[in-house]
Amino acid sequence: MDKVVGSARAAVADVGDGASLAVGGFGLAGVPSVLIGAILARGSRELHVVSNNCGLDGQGLGELLAARRIGRVTASYVGNNREFARQYLAGELEVELIPQGTLAERLRAGGSGIPALYTRAGVGTAVEEGGLPWRYHADGRVAVASPPREVREFDGVPYVLERAMVTDFGLVHAARGDIYGNLVFSKAARNFNPLVAMAGRVTIAQVEELCELDPGEVHLPGVFVQRVVVTGPVDKPIERMTTRVDQG
Template sequence: MNKVVDGAGAAVEGIGDGASLAVGGFGLAGVPGVLIKALLERGCRGLHVVSNNCGTDGRGLGELLAAGRIGRVTASYVGENKEFARQYLAGELEVELIPQGTLAERLRAGGCGIPAFYTSAGVGTLVEEGGLPWRYGRDGSVLVASPPREVREFDGRPYVLERSIVTDFALVRALKADIYGNLVFSKAARNFNPLAAMAGRVTIAEVEEVGELDPAEVHLPGVFVQRVLVVGETEKPIEKVTVRR
């Protein structure tokens, strides 16, 4: 039952070309940077990444993006990543942009074994009607567009059907773990990391420390986690530094 692995290379073992990955983090908070670098060194290509955003230029998932390793992104916004925008508009990258709350619930539903759900988010927009550009041609034409969503009324209100998300692997960052994979997250890192961890068939967590945990403080049960990598304290970059005069 000891899920602690020896080294980043062992942690990402089995991830190959074309794999789908749910990746935790919000901006640059709670991003599993050590695992992302290990994946970069592994040389995987054509990855399908599901994450709130795709890091920033040269940071987080932005490292894989800059190296041309990502083929498709499912996210809620482009964020502070010029290379992400460039690849998308140039037709080099397929991008599915969906409402942030819908993305969170699709990941959670995938982890809970719920195949689909109805939501009011996106009703009356291109989310419902279809036609959102997923992939552009090099001439600016739309090669792949989002399909229309099924709509159903409940109590007189329309709702669109959204499919849950389950990925081959999940990469997450936590503050603490025990050897069984129970995780505790720090502050903003708790936003998307637990949801991403739930959605992965094989979930890999990089953590600062491993030790005994009080059951009452566990944020994510170890049943969702298959591998734990101890990385210690690492750099925690800030997405956009602002100061007040």
């Protein structure tokens, strides 16, 4: 089955207002920037984004954020995105912050058909007890807070219950792919991309190169991918560059 779509615009044509999107990437590594740009051009609004973070100011998911296209974010890290922090604190954006490992496992569980999972992360904290501010009023009061989690003991050890996540769409970036949707990721760009692909009901992959793949090198099987867009090489900006001080 050939899953290649002629353009990013065509691939995201059915991403409507209010859609939920799981988006791959960590910082700016492995971010499906071409697909994000196509959604921006489409004009979709009130999107619910699930991603490790929300890009940087004006880059990655930061583009959608700056254009006020995102209504809710589920993430583990605010990062260096000042607009993200501003919108959240001003009551313009709903944000569910959860531990990074919990985010990864909720995506994996959703893609595996597992409805929920127990984890020790968050036991004895506001994650378990509830009350974490998801949305503020403009005057700084909490408008929406996280609910308390169910707790159960296994062998005398408490665990909190977390629901799996399944989204309308998954957006991922891969170095190489084939017409069947099998994907190969490059180094650190692998990050959240396989989990995101699993969690999307419809997963769209942007690939830099379309080619035949040896089954042994496939990182993600095509069963999790419904659409493939060939982008060619894409810009890979460096999130933060640190250089050694010249000791001269």
